[in-house]
Amino acid sequence: MAFLLILTLFGAYDQGSTIIMPPFRHSLGFYRASKFYIDLYLGDEFSIVNPQGLTGSKMEEEDDPATSSDDHILTLFGVNSGTGQILYNVKLTTLKVYGKPGSGNGEFNSPYDIAANPQGEVYVADAGNNRIVKLKYAKSLLSFDRNITDSFNYPMGVALDSRRNLYVADTRNNRIVVYDSTGTYRYSWTRDLSEPTSISVIDKDDIYNYYKEDYLIVIDSDNKRIQKFNLSGQLLAFVHSRMIGLSNAKFMYSAIDYNGNVFVTDMINNQIHKFDRFLNYIISVGRQGTGRVEFVAPGGIFIWKRFGQIFITDQAGGQYYWLATDGFFIGCFPSRLTDAQPQTTI
Numbered sequence: 001m002a003f004l005l006i007l008t009l010f011g012a013y014d015q016g017s018t019i020i021m022p023p024f025r026h027s028l029g030f031y032r033a034s035k036f037y038i039d040l041y042l043g044d045e046f047s048i049v050n051p052q053g054l055t056g057s058k059m060e061e062e063d064d065p066a067t068s069s070d071d072h073i074l075t076l077f078g079v080n081s082g083t084g085q086i087l088y089n090v091k092l093t094t095l096k097v098y099g100k101p102g103s104g105n106g107e108f109n110s111p112y113d114i115a116a117n118p119q120g121e122v123y124v125a126d127a128g129n130n131r132i133v134k135l136k137y138a139k140s141l142l143s144f145d146r147n148i149t150d151s152f153n154y155p156m157g158v159a160l161d162s163r164r165n166l167y168v169a170d171t172r173n174n175r176i177v178v179y180d181s182t183g184t185y186r187y188s189w190t191r192d193l194s195e196p197t198s199i200s201v202i203d204k205d206d207i208y209n210y211y212k213e214d215y216l217i218v219i220d221s222d223n224k225r226i227q228k229f230n231l232s233g234q235l236l237a238f239v240h241s242r243m244i245g246l247s248n249a250k251f252m253y254s255a256i257d258y259n260g261n262v263f264v265t266d267m268i269n270n271q272i273h274k275f276d277r278f279l280n281y282i283i284s285v286g287r288q289g290t291g292r293v294e295f296v297a298p299g300g301i302f303i304w305k306r307f308g309q310i311f312i313t314d315q316a317g318g319q320y321y322w323l324a325t326d327g328f329f330i331g332c333f334p335s336r337l338t339d340a341q342p343q344t345t346i
Contacts, residue, residue, distance in 0.1 A: 049082025054300025189233035208305035
């Protein structure tokens with residue numbers, strides 16, 4: 001039997017299959033962390049105020065190498081910028097909060113992006129304090145490690161590659177800065193940038209990188225442009241919101257999947273935009289609301305490339321989906337098989 005998958009890139013809103021609900025046996029039907037559930041864990045004193053960056057990892061100290069059954073259980077870190085706090089989970093049992101407003105150690109002023117790795121290193125773009133804060137996750141707790149200050153001017157973006165190199169979007173200095181795993185400055189560049197606000201990275205040494213390519217994805221130009229650079233700062237491709245038919249947009253954060261596809265949150269259009277690894281536009285999903293594949297000003301986004309788990313934060317809380325194919329089921333043609341037409345097309 002021959003099959004043809006008809007992919008739809010444009011048309012009326014449909015939830016489609018770009019991101020799908022996790023199987024019930026995996027999630028017990030829960031995919032949204034609403035205010036109700038956050039209050040249940042943290043109490044009424046915690047409020048979601050201006051949620052921003054989101055990251056996660058499978059922590060080495062919590063991994064049981066004797067089994068793969070726990071490999072999908074991740075530690076996620078989300079920035080609650082309005083309260084100067086980091087919200088994180090401990091396995092599937094506890095939610096915890098780290099930080100408070102201020103400028104001291106363990107304090108934040110308008111934090112935005114966040115990055116983490118399996119070794120428990122966590123970096124926060126503490127924009128209002130003009131610094132990058134390094135935290136350490138160990139024994140189920142976040143703790144202060146040190147501050148990185150390098151004449152930053154409102155740095156809003158951070159990313160880590162698999163070699164533990166740190167990439168910083170130094171927004172008002174109009175530059176990308178790169179540090180090695182010890183925090184030592186390596187290099188920076190300013191060309192082809194216009195106030196970069198967020199950054200994501202994939203490198204050839206990442207075991208969950210199908211094409212084994214190195215590149216950075218940078219959002220800049222008043223949150224309306226997405227650019228692709230190699231790790232030395234050479235511009236490889238770009239796409240502006242107007243180029244995909246949007247009269248207005250606010251691209252917030254990006255995430256890269258196993259196949260190099262780029263997913264970008266759009267706070268104004270309440271959507272997730274998907275591009276291939278060359279920044280060719282593929283599809284947009286979502287609309288305003290609190291239902292399935294609906295968002296209220298989405299911001300942070302994180303993809304666990306190994307299993308295609310995707311996590312998204314918005315003003316209503318957080319959501320959890322799986323990545324799938326970019327298609328919509330239209331029908332089978334013909335609907336009934338005969339001797340003259342023994343095959344169908346889907």
